[in-house]
Each structure stands twice: as structure tokens, then as C-alpha cells.
């Protein structure tokens with residue numbers, strides 16, 4: 502089978518290679534035929550050598566597929582089941598975090614796409630404990646959005662504790678930002694404002710508005726803090742969902758949020774150190790919440806949200822291509838001229 506691989510350490514070093522169809526390595530693993538696989542910001546970081554990875558490795562961790570073979574000890578799934586999978590492979594299962602159900606931050610976790618072979622190919626093997634069944638009637642293409650949607654649900658609902666009537670600001674209008682806006686609205690938020698740069702006018706702002714954002718704020722054209730304070734009559738937002746990873750947005754979120762408000766952060770910053778208005782956050786008695794990846798519970802919630810929303814989530818999928826077009830697609834996503842790209846098998 503043909504596979505899009507990171508073949509060696511360093512920037513670039515991505516190739517389409519021919520590899521064997523994998524064999525089930527352990528009796529509680531399954532073999533899955535990939536039906537759709539999404540390109541994530543993480544894949545772009547791996548492209549540029551800005552994220553840990555173990556080459557040569559097949560890229561891609563966001564996917565949907567059909568089980569074609571199960572190991573001898575797999576009881577909950579059978580061939581023919583339509584599934585998506587949490588990317589928390591090789592989590593040890595015995596450390597303190599794993600035993601608390603937080604396998605997504607286990608030190609031994611090695612996800613498909615960077616730690617073990619991923620989904621930008623025809624077949625993938627994974628432990629059955631990571632699988633979730635796709636709700637009936639939901640397409641493989643929309644189900645492939647489950648991983649980023651689970652991240653948004655974990656950040657906004659489970660950790661950010663969004664409430665009806667909240668005024669929500671989402672900083673950053675990428676996949677996670679737009680999904681966070683949609684999630685907040687689905688949970689009853691009164692209004693959602695989303696920020697982004699000028700390039701978001703190509704498509705991201707339009708889709709954000711269609712899927713849940715009431716206001717878009719172009720941070721290159723207006724002062725985001727002033728805009729939020731004007732929209733909230735000086736009170737500030739109840740919660741800021743930080744998805745941009747931009748130092749300026751992180752610092753500004755303290756000014757955007759009301760006293761005793763919350764900041765829920767998922768964005769990873771490109772700099773190791775940034776300046777942050779610590780005292781201002783202290784005087785405002787803010788709750789600041791960090792997030793990493795997705796929880797077990799966020800996956801079924803995300804699938805339910807994708808299956809039941811009346812919004813046209815299909816609008817997020819801006820590219821449906823084969824892996825041969827990877828370079829063009831990666832470049833367009835990097836320039837923020839797309840949102841979610843799917844690789845589909847030939």
C-alpha cells in the first residue's frame with residue numbers, strides 16, 4: 502500500500518512510499534481500512550521538525566475507517582464495524598495518570614502519525630480500547646472530524662465548563678477554534694466572538710460565522726480587546742477559549758475576560774517563554790485552565806455533536822484529495838487558505 506511518510510529527522514523529509522499492509526501485532530489490536538484521514542496542525546509541525554516523532558513513520562492521526570480483522574481477544578468489535586480511534590496508542594495503562602483515565606497525557610503515549618504508523622495510507626492497526634463506533638447515518642468523512650471535535654469538546658465543555666448565557670471569545674479561527682465556537686453555541690452560549698488574522702477572510706471567517714460565531718474580529722484591522730469590551734458593554738467575556746498559541750492573544754485574553762472569568766487554553770505557543778500579565782490575572786481572580794489532547798468521554802460527546810448538530814459541518818472540509826497532493830495541501834493550510842483537508846483512499 503502507498504503511504505505518506507516522514508522518512509527521516511529534520512525539516513521536510515516527507516515522501517510517498519510503498520509499504521506492506523500491517524499485521525495485527527497483539528491479540529487485543531484490530532486492523533482498520535482507512536476511509537478518510539484529516540490533516541492536522543500537528544502534521545504541519547512534523548513537516549517542519551517542530552514536534553517529536555520517530556521516523557520512518559506513516560503520518561496522520563485523525564481518521565475514520567472500517568474494521569477488517571480483529572485480534573483473538575477483541576470482544577467489543579467485529580469486522581465491518583465503522584470506527585474512529587483516540588490517538589493515545591502505547592499509553593502504559595499502569596501509571597498514575599492512566600489509572601485516573603488520563604491516558605492522553607501518559608508519558609509513554611506514542612500516537613499514530615508520529616509515534617507509530619498512522620492513517621495517511623490504506624490500513625492501520627490500533628488497540629481496540631481506543632476505538633469508538635461511528636453513529637449510524639454519520640458519513641466516514643464527517644466522522645474523520647471526531648478527533649479535533651473531541652479536543653474542542655474537552656476544552657470547552659469538560660474543562661472550560663461552558664454555561665448557557667456565557668459570552669464566549671475564541672482566539673484563533675483554525676479547525677479547533679471554529680469547532681470550539683460551534684461547541685460553545687451548541688451548549689447554549691449567548692454569543693460567540695472569534696478572532697483571526699486577515700488571511701481568515703479567504704474562508705475561515707465565513708465558515709466560523711456559518712457554524713456558530715456571532716462576531717468575527719480581525720486582529721490585524723482592529724484592537725481585539727476594545728472589540729470584546731464594546732460587545733460586552735465593558736464587562737468582558739465569561740470565558741476565553743485560547744486556540745491560537747499567539748503570545749499577543751494569550752496576553753490579551755486577560756483583558757478580554759471578566760473578573761472571575763475563565764481562560765481555557767489549547768494553543769501551543771511557538772516560543773518557550775512569553776510575557777503574561779500575571780498580577781492583572783490575579784486581581785481579576787481568573788481561572789486559567791490548560792488542556793492537552795482529548796479525553797475518553799469527549800469522543801462520544803464529539804461524535805454525538807457531529808451527528809446531531811443542525812449546522813453544516815461539511816463546510817469545514819476544504820480539501821478532499823489523494824496523498825500525492827500533500828505538498829500543495831500542506832502549503833495552503835499553512836497559509837490559512839483552508840480549514841480541514843481530508844486524504845481519501847484512491
Ligand SMILES: [Zn+2]
Pocket residue numbers: 541542543562563648649
Ligand atoms: Zn489532530
Ligand SMILES: [Zn+2]
Pocket residue numbers: 592593594595596597598599600604607608609
Ligand atoms: Zn500511563
